[in-house]
Every structure is written in structure tokens, then in C-alpha cells.
Amino acid sequence: MIQALTPDDLPRVAEEENEAARAFEHTIRVCVAAGCLSQHSDQVKQGLEHQIQERGWKHCRVKGVGCMGLCSAGPLVSVRSSEKNEKETLYQAVTPDDAPTIIESLSSGTPPATLICPTNRPFFTQQTKIVLANSGEIDPERLEDSLAVGGYQQLAHVLSDLTPAQVIDQITLSGLRGRGGAGYPTGLKWGTVAKASGSRKFVICNADEGDPGAFMDRSVLESDPHRVLEGMAIAAYAVGANEGYIYVRAEYPLAIKRLQTAIRQATRVQLLGNSILGTSFNFNIHIRLGAGAFVCGEETALIASIEGKRGQPRPRPPFPAMSGLWNAPTLINNVETYANIAPILEHGPEWFAGIGTERSKGTKVFALAGKIVNTGLIEVPMGTNLRTIIQEIGGGIPDGHGFKAAQTGGPSGGCIPAEHLDTPVDYESLTALGSIMGSGGMIVMDESACMVDVARYFMEFCMSESCGKCAPCRVGTAEMYELLSRIVQGRANLEDMELLQDLCETVKYTSLCGLGQAAPNPVLSTMKYFKDEYLAHITDHRCPAGQCQFEAVAQEV
Known part of the structure; x- marks a missing residue:
């Protein structure tokens, strides 16, 4: 078991781990992120392990790893053979019954063609992985795997060689903007918190991912939690904080489990906690579970929830950077933002700034x-x-x-x-x-989607998730949902469409927080780009996509 680490220990442990890995002729990686687990990838992993044990092989190992990306083809299994110059074969839609065939192919040298997932397709070749660089490569529940790919070495570098101001300068030069949605310059936010007065400061990771169909933060936490923890620790050093919180929704049990494991592992060897890496820097991280309220993705509502209050936004200023958690200066970034920090420091801000566009880097x-x-x-x-x-x-x-x-x-x-x-x-x-x-x-x-009904779906979500604190959002989203319902049911007229447009503008510009301010976007964009569909519903009582069944309702009215 690894004991308390110093900065000099990290490269040594990494080399020992990599040397041990090179002793295996074959490494089989099985995705055990939530998507593949839902397709019984844990049973696939067990089947592969059983086949190896039956044969008594010592030159082959099976690892559970994080998300490999192509969720629609899961469960995914990667086989890497060192004797063939690190040749890798990716298998898709693997079942436990396929385990004997895959293991036998290691001896025969003939991969089962029916299972092969081509890796020369654009899905794999046209990506540039920074945040996801270790996803699908390392075991997210094993600290040593993270150390083997350079985990926490940038934290050691920062604590040994850089002042907090120099760290902030590097992040500023990189051009990194917050990946939570607003795109606020990360270095500027860090600098504001660092300059704020107060003996107690906090760092928060916003992992309250509430968008329907979104699973970016969940996958990163399931696949590479130490990358996020290292980013938070570097941020805490830069802004002068000694305590941090990860606010993650309770619907992510696997991400929570792996975060808890990662925090426990890192604290045990002094990569977190007190006297980190033998220095005077202390940083403790706590996990807080959200109950699934979408509005708690807004930073002031999130802060209220951590404090044990009802998750509702408050007017700004003061901004959290000046007065946040328990009225102390607070830095809030999301999972993806923190996951970018170590790579920026490793490769340099110019490297990161060279990726992307003039104003959107990385x-x-x-x-x-x-x-x-x-x-x-x-x-x-x-x-x-x-x-x-x-x-x-x-x-x-x-x-x-x-x-x-x-x-x-x-x-x-x-x-x-x-x-x-x-x-x-x-x-x-x-x-x-x-x-x-x-x-x-x-x-x-x-083309089968009815864009009016799509707008209504998202408006229903925003209406249901409104905290109710401000009238424009509480009342406005409900009225917009009612108008959209009238349209898809064939009960609306052109005046209703004008009223819908006016309501969108009112809610957008008068709501208290980002939820209400952005709620009209699906309506405004569909009215702009698919106006003919709205008019067809209203004037012709016809859904061009054939999704809305309102003719009978219209006749009754």
C-alpha cells in the first residue's frame, strides 16, 4: 500500500506502475461506466476474468475502466497486446457469452470479426481528448492508475515551484473559459476570489448536471475522478482556500461512489487533507448531494443548498467570488473546467490557447x-x-x-x-x-420532430423546475407552456403567437436567474427558424411532422 507521498515520490510511483503494466502481454479493458454497466458490462468483466483464471494465465489482466465514448455500441472491450507493438483491438456489443471467444483469440491471433468496432472511423479519429484523455484507459477506483498517467504531478509542481499568482497567470494566459455554460474567463474568476478579503475561502465543484440528455460531468467523475480533485486542489492553492465541496446530484450513485473512493485514497497518502505532499498546504473536500432540482445548477441556489437552505437563487451582486458560501469568498467551477487545469499546467498555457478559436480556447x-x-x-x-x-x-x-x-x-x-x-x-x-x-x-x-411540440417539452421542463421565487419565471413559464399547448392542440390563434413572443421577451429580460432568463430560448429559436410550423398548427390545424393529433379537439372547440 502506498504511504504518504512527497513530490519526489510521484514520478517514482508512476514508473513502478508502468513497469508492472509492461509485464503483461495482454491488457483487457472493460468499460464499467454507467452506460455500459446498464448493459451488464460487469458480467462481461467477470466472464473474462473467469476465462483467464481457468487457463491459469499470468500474462493477461482484465481492468475495469471508464467511459470509452461510443455508448451506443456498448458494452465496449479493448484488448491491447504489448508483443504486437501495443496493437489495440476494440470490441463492441460484447456479452458474457463472448468472453471465451475473446480470450481464445489472444492465442490464435485472430480477433472475432463480428465483434470488432473499427477505430479508424471519424468518431474516434476526429476527436481531440484533453478532459477525456484518461477515460477508458485507467481504473477510476485505483489511485495508482491515476498516478501512472501523471496524476497529481502538476499539484506537486504548483506547490513546489509556483506562487498562487503565477498559477492564476497561467490559467489566464490559456484562455480557459468556464465549461458550465456561461463561459466566464476562468483566470479572471480565480483572480477575483484570490484578491477578495477574508480568512476563510471555499472552492466548489458544480456537478449538478440537470440537462435532459446530458451526461458529460457524470462520465468524467465516473472515469477519472482524481483529475477533477487535482484541479480543485490547484484552484484552492491559487485562491487561498482550504476547504472544498463537490455538489453532485444523488441520481449519480456510481459517480458518487467513485468520488468517495478517490477522496479517501488521496487523503490517505496526503494528496488531499492536511500537509499535502509534505507542505503546509491543507485542502479538504466534502461531497454534498443534490435532490435533483434543476435550479440548483445556478451558483447562488447551489450555495443555498449546501448551506442547508432551500435551493433558490438570490440577486447578484454580491457575487459568490466576494460573498458566497457562508458569506465567504467562493470559487465555483464545473467538473469539466477543473479537469482542464492539470493539462494546462503540464503542457503550458500557449499549448491550450493554440486549440480552438480566437475567443473560445481548448x-x-x-x-x-x-x-x-x-x-x-x-x-x-x-x-x-x-x-x-x-x-x-x-x-x-x-x-x-x-x-x-x-x-x-x-x-x-x-x-x-x-x-x-x-x-x-x-x-x-x-x-x-x-x-x-x-x-x-x-x-x-x-425530420419526424414537431418543433412546436419540442418547444413545449422544454418549456414544461423549465416550468416544472422553476423555484417560484420570481414572478417572471414562475408565472411566465406557465403561461408560455399554456400557449404552446393551445398551439399543438389546435386551439390557438395568431394573437396567441404574438403574445407568446412578448412573453418570451419579458421572461428573458426580467427573470432573477439564468433558468428564467434562458427558458425562452427553445421557443424563440423555433419561432425564428420554424415559423411555418407554428403557422401550420394555428391557421391550417395541421402538424407538418404528423406528431400532433388535434383535429378532433379543434372541431369540438
């Missing part, structure tokens, strides 16, 4: 969901256009259907039509189209 993790062939988790440079993401990496629309729209940014994002498929995905470009980056959810819709 990469972005997206969860592809909806009517798309390759559902799963991807990471691409900022500025990659929608066509590349959907048609090439995503594999296009299944069953021969045509693309109709992509909704980015969760329930508060806009719907982007086919005419804008060549739009680069960055903060400014998406905002110009009436959508937002959000935390990275991307839901793809085919």
Missing part, C-alpha cells in the same frame, strides 16, 4: 443524444462545426431520415436548423444563433 466535451447513430461522449476542439459533429463524428441520422435540428445547451438552449450546420461550435457563434453552449448537451432531431 476543447469541449459533448454528450450526443437523440436521433443520431453514434450516441455517446465526445471531445472536440472549440470551433468544430455542427456538420462535422453530427454527420461525421455522430454518424448522421439513423434509418435514412433527414436532419432537422440540434438543440444545444439543455432545456434553456436553442434549436439550430439544418441551414446552420456549418456554424462553428463556440460561445459567440451559438449565442448569435439564439442558442447557448451550456454544459455540453447536444440533442439531435430528425
